[in-house]
Amino acid sequence: MTKKTRIFMGSSAAILVAGIGTGLIAYYGGGFPSLSASRSGPGELSYVPADSAVVAYANVREVMDSQLRQRLKTLMPQEQGQKEFQEQTGIDIERDIDYVVAAAQTLGAGGVHEPSGLVVARGRFNVTQLEALAREHGGVVEEYKGKRLIKATNVEKRVEAGAEGSTTDSYRTHSIVLAFLEPGLVGIGSEAAIKSSIDAQLSSQSITANNDMMELIADIDAGNNAWAVGRFDAIASQAHLPQEIASKLPAVKTFAAMAHIDGGITGMLRAETKDDESANNLRQVVQGLLALGRMANDPKATALMNSLQMSGSGKTVALSFSVPSELLDMIPQGIKDGPHELHSLPRELHDLHARPPVPPTPPTPPTPEK
Amino acid sequence: MMAGETPIPRPLPKAPAYWTAAVRIFDLSVGEMLWSRRTIFMGLVVGATVVISVFLRLLDAIGAPVFRANGVALSGSAVFGSFIWFFYLRFIVPVLGVFYGTSLIADEVEDKTITYLFTRPIRKGAVLVGKFLAYLACTIFVVLPSVVIIYVCLVPVRGSLGASFPDLLKDLGLLTIGLAVYGAVFAFVGARLKRPLLVGLIFVFGWEQAAMLIPGYLRHFTIAYYLQSLVPHAMPAEGLVSLLQSVFVDNPSLGASLFWLTVILLGFLWAAAVSVERKEYVLEQ
Numbered sequence: 063m064t065k066k067t068r069i070f071m072g073s074s075a076a077i078l079v080a081g082i083g084t085g086l087i088a089y090y091g092g093g094f095p096s097l098s099a100s101r102s103g104p105g106e107l108s109y110v111p112a113d114s115a116v117v118a119y120a121n122v123r124e125v126m127d128s129q130l131r132q133r134l135k136t137l138m139p140q141e142q143g144q145k146e147f148q149e150q151t152g153i154d155i156e157r158d159i160d161y162v163v164a165a166a167q168t169l170g171a172g173g174v175h176e177p178s179g180l181v182v183a184r185g186r187f188n189v190t191q192l193e194a195l196a197r198e199h200g201g202v203v204e205e206y207k208g209k210r211l212i213k214a215t216n217v218e219k220r221v222e223a224g225a226e227g228s229t230t231d232s233y234r235t236h237s238i239v240l241a242f243l244e245p246g247l248v249g250i251g252s253e254a255a256i257k258s259s260i261d262a263q264l265s266s267q268s269i270t271a272n273n274d275m276m277e278l279i280a281d282i283d284a285g286n287n288a289w290a291v292g293r294f295d296a297i298a299s300q301a302h303l304p305q306e307i308a309s310k311l312p313a314v315k316t317f318a319a320m321a322h323i324d325g326g327i328t329g330m331l332r333a334e335t336k337d338d339e340s341a342n343n344l345r346q347v348v349q350g351l352l353a354l355g356r357m358a359n360d361p362k363a364t365a366l367m368n369s370l371q372m373s374g375s376g377k378t379v380a381l382s383f384s385v386p387s388e389l390l391d392m393i394p395q396g397i398k399d400g401p402h403e404l405h406s407l408p409r410e411l412h413d414l415h416a417r418p419p420v421p422p423t424p425p426t427p428p429t430p431e432k
Numbered sequence: 433m434m435a436g437e438t439p440i441p442r443p444l445p446k447a448p449a450y451w452t453a454a455v456r457i458f459d460l461s462v463g464e465m466l467w468s469r470r471t472i473f474m475g476l477v478v479g480a481t482v483v484i485s486v487f488l489r490l491l492d493a494i495g496a497p498v499f500r501a502n503g504v505a506l507s508g509s510a511v512f513g514s515f516i517w518f519f520y521l522r523f524i525v526p527v528l529g530v531f532y533g534t535s536l537i538a539d540e541v542e543d544k545t546i547t548y549l550f551t552r553p554i555r556k557g558a559v560l561v562g563k564f565l566a567y568l569a570c571t572i573f574v575v576l577p578s579v580v581i582i583y584v585c586l587v588p589v590r591g592s593l594g595a596s597f598p599d600l601l602k603d604l605g606l607l608t609i610g611l612a613v614y615g616a617v618f619a620f621v622g623a624r625l626k627r628p629l630l631v632g633l634i635f636v637f638g639w640e641q642a643a644m645l646i647p648g649y650l651r652h653f654t655i656a657y658y659l660q661s662l663v664p665h666a667m668p669a670e671g672l673v674s675l676l677q678s679v680f681v682d683n684p685s686l687g688a689s690l691f692w693l694t695v696i697l698l699g700f701l702w703a704a705a706v707s708v709e710r711k712e713y714v715l716e717q
Contacts, residue, residue, distance in 0.1 A: 067463040074573040081580025082601075088594035283590060338664065342683055345666050373510030375599040375665040382506065 103270075103279045106163045106182045109243060110269040111255075111262045114165040114180075115296030117269060117279065121287035122159045122185075128287075129325040130387065150195055152188035159185040165269070166296070167255065180251035180259055187248055196240060209260050212240045213253060274316070282320050286329065289320040294333065313340040315377075326386040333379045344379045348372055445553075450561075453554035457562025458569070465563075465570045470531055474571070477527070478578040481519045485582040492589055499589055508589030509596045513665025515582055516603050520575070521656075521663065525607060526640070528571050529614025530632035534622035536563040538629075541713050550713075557705030564619055564701060571611045576604055599664040606662040609693055613655050616697045620704035623711065655696065658689040 103119065110117055125131060148154050167178035193203065196212040204211045214237065239256040241249040243263070249256055262268040269275050278291035294314040313336040321329030335341040355367040366385065374380040448456065465471065488511070491498045499506045537560060540546035549559050580600070587596045614636075621635075622628040643650040644657065651657040660667070661683035684692070 063459055064463045067466055070466060071569070071573050074577045077577035078580055081577070081584055082604075084584060085593055085597035085600050088592065089597040090594070281592075339685070342661075346683065349667065371506065372666050373506060373513065375509060375513050375596065376602075379666065380507075380510070 103276075103282075104161065104163055104184075106184060106247065107270050107279070108266075108268045109182050109247075109249060109259045109263045110163065110165040110180065111167060111258045112267050112269055112272045114167050114269055114272075114275070114292075116166045116290060116292030117275060118164045118290035119161065119288065120164075121161045122155070122183075123157075123161065124287040125323050126156050128323050130323055130327065133387070152191040153185070158187065159183055161185075166292075167258075178252060178255050180249060180255040182243065182247065182249045182259070184247050186246060189242055192240065192248075201240075206241075206257055207260050207264060210242045211253075211256060214238045214240075278316055278318050281318065281332075283330075286320040286322045288323060289318070291318045292316065313337070314344070326384065328382075328384040330380055330382045332374070332381075335377050335379065338377055341374070341377045341379050345372065345374070348379065348381060447553040450555055450558050453558035454562040454565065457549070457554075457559050458565040461563050461566035462569050465532070465566050466573075470535065471570065471574070473531070474528055474574055477524055478574055481515060481524075482578050482581050482585075485515065485585045489585050489589065507591040508586040509591040509599070510665075511589070512583055512586045512591075512596070513599075513663075515586070516579070516607075516663065516665055517667060520579065520603075520607055521610065521659065524575065525610040525659075526614050526636040526656075528575070529611060530618050530629065530636055532567045532571060533564075533615040533618025534628035534632050536560060536567060536619050536622055537708060537713075538622045546713055556709045560619060560623060560705050560708045561701070564615060564704075567615050567619075568612055571615075572608060575607060575611065579603060579607065602662065602664045606659060609662070609690075609697075610655070610659050613659070613693050613697045613700075616700040616704065617655065620700045620707065623704045623707040655693070658684060658692050658696075661689045662686065 107117070144155055153159065162181055162183045164179065164181045166180070193201075193212060195201075196214060197203070199214060201212045201214045204213055237253040239249075239251060239253045241256045241260070243249050243260070249259055251259070275291065282289045282291070294317050297317070314333045315336050316334040318332040319329065320332075321327055333344065335344060349372055352367060352370055352372060355370075356364060358364055358367070369384040369386070371382040372380065373382065447453075488498050499508065499511055537546070540549060550556055583596070583600050583603075584593070587593050587600075617635075618628065618632050621631055625631055640654045640656045643654050644660075683689075
């Protein structure tokens with residue numbers, strides 16, 4: 063081997079070692095997420111309990127100011143519900159709420175569906191008006207560790223047959239609490255959720271101490287104005303999927319969904335599987351579906367399918383999407399064509415909900431065989 | 433020497449063992465191979481990918497929307513994955529395997545220098561094995577550093593070097609395996625057939641491409657089928673070929689892929705060595 067050859071090989075090896083060394087340092091450097099990840103996300107995450115299974119964020123202000131929202135607003139001018147809400151609460155959703163952070167905890171012991179949702183909203187709120195409204199509706203003012211809570215009881219929750227030992231569908235009551243956490247920051251949720259939120263903030267045992275979740279949040283691109291991350295098992299268990307389907311779902315560990323809403327909607331769905339094989343299986347399924355979708359003759363569907371881009375490596379499977387404003391033109395067209403059907407839908411749903419349940423028909427007695 | 437004195441017979445040096453001979457051939461061939469015209473071609477191909485990645489990075493740095501596909505922003509690791517698929521796995525690795533593998537013995541025959549190697553007291557098979565190792569060293573020392581440069585260049589764009597590090601190691605491993613397996617197959621083709629380069633190109637760009645698109649068992653007779661299942665990155669969904677491959681995708685397990693790639697590597701290398709041992713090379717005047 064000549065000297066020239068040795069020098070070449072030495073240089074190549076040096077590049078290889080330097081690159082691998084850099085990757086190795088970065089790999090182990092990422093092993094201290096508390097240093098980096100805790101700085102990710104909004105500060106209100108300190109109110110999210112550490113054991114939350116799903117955390118979501120929406121920059122309401124940006125979404126409301128987006129071109130997409132403005133276009134929808136011109137096409138759907140009648141927002142009676144929003145006006146009523148503003149008159150009663152003094153909150154103009156368009157301007158007064160900056161952003162919201164939502165979280166859901168896991169199921170209660172024994173799979174009991176305890177209401178565990180929590181929403182923390184940052185904005186400008188008229189505390190006096192809110193408190194007066196709550197009192198009008200039978201709300202009770204309490205204090206918990208220095209925070210003012212307004213508790214509304216007798217909120218009915220449907221308990222399905224089979225759950226909590228009941229043989230038929232039944233209703234049970236629970237409390238909804240509105241908490242004034244800080245000036246310009248309110249929390250809404252069940253009593254347990256609000257109390258654990260306050261505890262989390264005071265004890266610093268919030269989601270920011272949960273490295274797994276904070277790593278997921280840290281991976282969210284800063285440009286997104288809405289996102290959600292969480293453990294997939296928490297969602298799968300809430301979905302009440304049949305055992306046959308649930309057992310065939312790929313072994314997805316965590317998920318992240320993020321979107322940037324402006325003129326159109328761009329975003330990404332990302333899943334982390336338990337192992338590389340599961341990721342490969344999931345990729346194959348998604349890729350096959352995308353390929354089949356692209357074969358469709360409908361140009362609108364093809365345009366939508368073309369905007370879906372799969373990526374990811376190792377245990378990560380990512381599906382990016384981009385719905386341009388041109389594609390969203392399909393929605394206003396539908397509204398123009400049949401506004402009645404669209405607007406009447408919530409009322410029908412409401413009527414359906416308000417209608418008393420029809421008692422089941424008693425079974426017909428068996429006819430004795432002759 | 434005095435008159436009448438009988439000369440003492442000098443003992444014949446012992447022929448080196450098979451592996452010692454192969455290492456000596458490796459030492460002799462690696463320099464030749466590295467500074468050949470073929471390596472200039474390899475340098476150009478591999479260098480082009482590095483230049484493209486640096487160029488993309490620079491464009492991204494000045495705000496050009498280059499890391500986008502169908503209007504969707506892509507992370508650097510996704511683009512790096514596409515580089516591995518398009519440039520390395522589908523082009524560079526098979527082409528280098530064909531060009532170098534088929535020429536291991538054919539070049540010596542063409543240059544009429546094979547006689548010098550075959551008259552040495554070493555096994556003919558060791559010549560091929562030594563040359564194969566030289567090919568592997570040459571290609572690895574050119575291809576893998578380029579992959580590392582692209583990784584460092586692209587992955588930090590909306591991605592993390594640390595998070596993608598295990599995938600880099602997998603990429604380096606699978607490219608090494610790919611170079612070895614393609615090299616072994618084409619070493620056999622080069623040792624056995626008369627127009628090995630043509631056969632090699634037909635295999636890589638004809639047979640492998642076609643078999644991967646046809647549903648059924650035909651794809652089991654390609655190297656790409658086993659190699660592609662090792663890729664940690666999602667297959668880019670671009671073009672008709674990728675589209676059809678997505679529909680008929682059927683990846684073997686990691687263990688099965690590694691097993692069959694090892695079988696192909698050892699089997700073809702052994703067959704090539706045996707072929708060289710048995711074949712009589714007639715040099716054209």
